[in-house]
Amino acid sequence: MKGTQRFTALSLIAQKRDGGELAVEAIRWLVPAYVSGEVTDYQMAAFAMAVVLRGMTPRETAALTLAMRDSGKLARLGKRGGPKVDKHSTGGVGDKVSICLAPLMAACGLRVPMISGRGLGHTGGTLDKLEAIPGFRVNLPLARFSRLVNTHGFSLIGQTADLAPADRKLYALRDVTGTVESIPLITASILSKKLAEDLDALVLDVKVGRGAFMKTLDDARALARSIVRVGTLAGVPTSAVLTRMDVPLGRTVGNALETAEAFEVLAGGGPDDLVECTLVLGAEMLRAGGVVKSDAAAQGLMRDAIASGRAAAKMEALVKAQGGDARVVREPDRLPRAPQRASVQAARSGFVQDLDALAVAQVALRLGAGRTRADQAIDPRVGVVLVKKPGERVERGETLAEIHAADSRSGRREAAALLAAFRVGAHKQNARALVIERIAR
Amino acid sequence: MKGTQRFTALSLIAQKRDGGELAVEAIRWLVPAYVSGEVTDYQMAAFAMAVVLRGMTPRETAALTLAMRDSGKLARLGKRGGPKVDKHSTGGVGDKVSICLAPLMAACGLRVPMISGRGLGHTGGTLDKLEAIPGFRVNLPLARFSRLVNTHGFSLIGQTADLAPADRKLYALRDVTGTVESIPLITASILSKKLAEDLDALVLDVKVGRGAFMKTLDDARALARSIVRVGTLAGVPTSAVLTRMDVPLGRTVGNALETAEAFEVLAGGGPDDLVECTLVLGAEMLRAGGVVKSDAAAQGLMRDAIASGRAAAKMEALVKAQGGDARVVREPDRLPRAPQRASVQAARSGFVQDLDALAVAQVALRLGAGRTRADQAIDPRVGVVLVKKPGERVERGETLAEIHAADSRSGRREAAALLAAFRVGAHKQNARALVIERIAR
Numbered sequence: 001m002k003g004t005q006r007f008t009a010l011s012l013i014a015q016k017r018d019g020g021e022l023a024v025e026a027i028r029w030l031v032p033a034y035v036s037g038e039v040t041d042y043q044m045a046a047f048a049m050a051v052v053l054r055g056m057t058p059r060e061t062a063a064l065t066l067a068m069r070d071s072g073k074l075a076r077l078g079k080r081g082g083p084k085v086d087k088h089s090t091g092g093v094g095d096k097v098s099i100c101l102a103p104l105m106a107a108c109g110l111r112v113p114m115i116s117g118r119g120l121g122h123t124g125g126t127l128d129k130l131e132a133i134p135g136f137r138v139n140l141p142l143a144r145f146s147r148l149v150n151t152h153g154f155s156l157i158g159q160t161a162d163l164a165p166a167d168r169k170l171y172a173l174r175d176v177t178g179t180v181e182s183i184p185l186i187t188a189s190i191l192s193k194k195l196a197e198d199l200d201a202l203v204l205d206v207k208v209g210r211g212a213f214m215k216t217l218d219d220a221r222a223l224a225r226s227i228v229r230v231g232t233l234a235g236v237p238t239s240a241v242l243t244r245m246d247v248p249l250g251r252t253v254g255n256a257l258e259t260a261e262a263f264e265v266l267a268g269g270g271p272d273d274l275v276e277c278t279l280v281l282g283a284e285m286l287r288a289g290g291v292v293k294s295d296a297a298a299q300g301l302m303r304d305a306i307a308s309g310r311a312a313a314k315m316e317a318l319v320k321a322q323g324g325d326a327r328v329v330r331e332p333d334r335l336p337r338a339p340q341r342a343s344v345q346a347a348r349s350g351f352v353q354d355l356d357a358l359a360v361a362q363v364a365l366r367l368g369a370g371r372t373r374a375d376q377a378i379d380p381r382v383g384v385v386l387v388k389k390p391g392e393r394v395e396r397g398e399t400l401a402e403i404h405a406a407d408s409r410s411g412r413r414e415a416a417a418l419l420a421a422f423r424v425g426a427h428k429q430n431a432r433a434l435v436i437e438r439i440a441r
Numbered sequence: 442m443k444g445t446q447r448f449t450a451l452s453l454i455a456q457k458r459d460g461g462e463l464a465v466e467a468i469r470w471l472v473p474a475y476v477s478g479e480v481t482d483y484q485m486a487a488f489a490m491a492v493v494l495r496g497m498t499p500r501e502t503a504a505l506t507l508a509m510r511d512s513g514k515l516a517r518l519g520k521r522g523g524p525k526v527d528k529h530s531t532g533g534v535g536d537k538v539s540i541c542l543a544p545l546m547a548a549c550g551l552r553v554p555m556i557s558g559r560g561l562g563h564t565g566g567t568l569d570k571l572e573a574i575p576g577f578r579v580n581l582p583l584a585r586f587s588r589l590v591n592t593h594g595f596s597l598i599g600q601t602a603d604l605a606p607a608d609r610k611l612y613a614l615r616d617v618t619g620t621v622e623s624i625p626l627i628t629a630s631i632l633s634k635k636l637a638e639d640l641d642a643l644v645l646d647v648k649v650g651r652g653a654f655m656k657t658l659d660d661a662r663a664l665a666r667s668i669v670r671v672g673t674l675a676g677v678p679t680s681a682v683l684t685r686m687d688v689p690l691g692r693t694v695g696n697a698l699e700t701a702e703a704f705e706v707l708a709g710g711g712p713d714d715l716v717e718c719t720l721v722l723g724a725e726m727l728r729a730g731g732v733v734k735s736d737a738a739a740q741g742l743m744r745d746a747i748a749s750g751r752a753a754a755k756m757e758a759l760v761k762a763q764g765g766d767a768r769v770v771r772e773p774d775r776l777p778r779a780p781q782r783a784s785v786q787a788a789r790s791g792f793v794q795d796l797d798a799l800a801v802a803q804v805a806l807r808l809g810a811g812r813t814r815a816d817q818a819i820d821p822r823v824g825v826v827l828v829k830k831p832g833e834r835v836e837r838g839e840t841l842a843e844i845h846a847a848d849s850r851s852g853r854r855e856a857a858a859l860l861a862a863f864r865v866g867a868h869k870q871n872a873r874a875l876v877i878e879r880i881a882r
Contacts, residue, residue: 010617014619
């Protein structure tokens with residue numbers, strides 16, 4: 001560090017308020033000062049609002065990202081072993097891709113140090129899905145996590161208390177001060193945790209549409225570009241794939257149901273859109289890690305890893321290593337099941353023309369599959385199975401979807417809402433392409 | 442109130458962040474919720490920053506002003522007696538006009554319920570000046586204040602704890618979160634206290650220049666227009682006079698020195714600029730209160746009130762009523778005097794061409810006449826007497842100014858800084874006009 005420059009919260013707030021660009025050193029002072037309490041919550045709230053309205057340059061955002069990452073411990077995976085590549089999704093409905101992808105990539109020679117989050121509101125969380133596996137532990141210290149990644153090629157854990165504590169503190173503040181909607185702050189929040197994973201490369205799945213955090217293509221592009229630019233600026237080559245999230249991904253929404261569906265993919269089955277999303281992101285990761293040069297080579301490698309059973313075996317080994325009942329991987333029926341089922345029938349014959357991801361998510365949320373506050377408990381058993389999806393034929397009276405409920409009353413209560421999520425019409429409309437575009441530097 | 446609309450801090454912050462106009466009811470919910478702690482400091486800080494960057498309409502500012510006023514008690518002066526008119530100054534160096542003006546206006550038939558502030562930084566405070574009077578009490582409850590105003594035609598007190606507590610809480614927060622610089626927030630802060638005085642009309646003295654809070658004419662105009670508009674919208678006809686504050690007002694800076702100078706004006710003397718400022722604002726108040734129709738009538742009334750001794754008698758009666766030694770009004774030498782004097786001599790002959798108000802204020806501050814933190818004690822005795830002012834002739838070696846100090850060392854230490862505040866040159870330059878313009882609806 002050069003000199004002994006003195007910063008104050010007030011001067012940094014004023015500089016950002018007036019549209020200035022903060023020095024990297026100023027940001028590297030601000031973040032630990034906030035964590036220690038020298039900079040107060042009300043000062044940080046004013047600063048965050050100034051950032052929401054004035055923005056940050058990529059240089060400032062990279063400095064913020066690294067300062068938040070460096071507020072905690074970092075995973076240390078070492079050089080020995082495969083390239084270290086992770087995937088992060090901005091979150092959608094029915095998005096269980098991480099559970100398919102991590103063991104698949106490990107089976108293809110990558111190391112995947114995947115630290116995931118919990119669900120909040122209408123989007124599910126990988127941790128909640130994994131916890132549907134009896135005995136599976138997601139709260140492991142970073143040292144144990146690093147060993148698991150080096151032994152099994154991957155590990156799936158939750159954010160530890162010592163991982164980017166500045167992000168946790170700032171995110172909680174942003175959540176109650178109207179300062180969530182900021183591309184630079186979202187970028188820094190996502191990347192500060194991912195860059196603590198000791199990665200060689202990172203792939204983003206930026207979801208776009210009514211079931212996603214980013215509702216418009218413009219917003220999604222802006223976020224993707226920001227993360228790609230800042231991640232790469234911070235030393236980790238980053239690319240992004242924009243994928244459509246108007247309709248739930250796969251045919252299940254709900255924790256145990258989704259985990260079972262992810263295991264189907266590892267066994268060579270699973271719904272087309274989920275398989276496509278997994279393979280597209282997998283190919284991106286394998287190219288980013290330098291394992292393959294072409295998309296065709298990546299596809300071949302992945303299909304072989306699945307067909308040979310190696311991907312499923314990776315998952316079994318990890319579930320066992322993290323304390324879970326490994327039999328669930330090949331026998332998903334062993335996962336907890338809801339005691340009550342209710343089916344929703346089509347009121348007319350025709351084609352499913354649309355299926356509203358947000359409406360389906362809200363049904364699952366009310367059934368108990370999700371939470372609206374961070375401290376709420378969830379029920380791993382409940383959720384929705386989408387028997388028909390857009391583009392498919394249905395006859396009047398035929399089942400469109402199944403509700404898995406904790407009790408018969410809540411199941412019946414949600415039937416109308418779930419039916420309303422479907423649009424059935426006379427003409428077949430083809431589903432829109434899942435992948436919208438790829439963004440890289 | 443119509444209906445039972447539910448507001449949340451988060452929704453109001455988001456609305457302002459996105460550039461929306463808040464409903465009057467929303468603002469009337471926000472302010473008491475902040476005072477009670479239901480809305481937290483960090484939420485209010487984010488909201489204040491959104492206001493700084495997005496602004497507020499006059500309607501929103503008026504609602505904020507009234508909600509802050511209504512967070513505390515209001516003076517109740519009743520209908521019997523003269524029109525109730527106050528003056529507020531945005532603060533300058535050597536500004537003792539309130540002490541001249543309040544008794545003068547009372548002598549002319551107005552009721553002046555004047556609640557003043559203390560000095561902070563380079564600007565002095567009327568309360569500090571009044572407290573130079575032995576025994577004079579400025580901390581009186583609102584009920585006693587109201588009786589004094591109705592008995593004597595005026596009273597001079599400080600902000601009581603129950604006067605606009607929302608403003609006190611919000612101002613303390615703005616001070617540490619970089620959210621002071623906002624015309625709507627400054628407007629609401631000033632007016633919330635003034636509108637608690639039960640006024641018929643209000644006159645603003647908006648100071649402009651290097652010794653003022655507003656450094657540029659544009660900023661001063663914007664603030665004056667905002668206060669005039671919002672005050673009038675809130676039911677109190679308000680007008681403003683923009684006056685120059687590049688040079689100290691009068692020939693004294695420092696508490697007892699300034700109080701003595703104000704008493705000179707009441708006795709028919711005093712420096713020209715101070716007398717002019719007093720008479721201009723007094724005429725504005727008399728017209729606003731409907732006591733006179735024309736400026737000429739106002740001037741006649743005021744000159745008679747001074748020449749007859751009625752203005753000074755009003756001050757004597759009030760000083761006595763508020764516990765002070767009333768003899769100081771006619772015998773200002775009874776005010777506390779600094780033990781040490783040091784004079785500053787001109788290094789060349791010529792004309793005083795300029796005198797930097799801010800530099801003089803900083804000398805006075807360092808001598809102990811002011812404070813940089815709200816909890817600091819001040820020395821009423823110390824300060825500066827400006828023997829020469831711009832436009833006046835000085836010979837080499839002649840005294841330009843006198844330092845009144847607590848000890849000889851601090852007096853000597855400030856001599857060079859005080860000398861540097863003067864510019865002496867060969868040519869006479871006329872002082873610029875004190876009054877810049879008048880702003881009314």
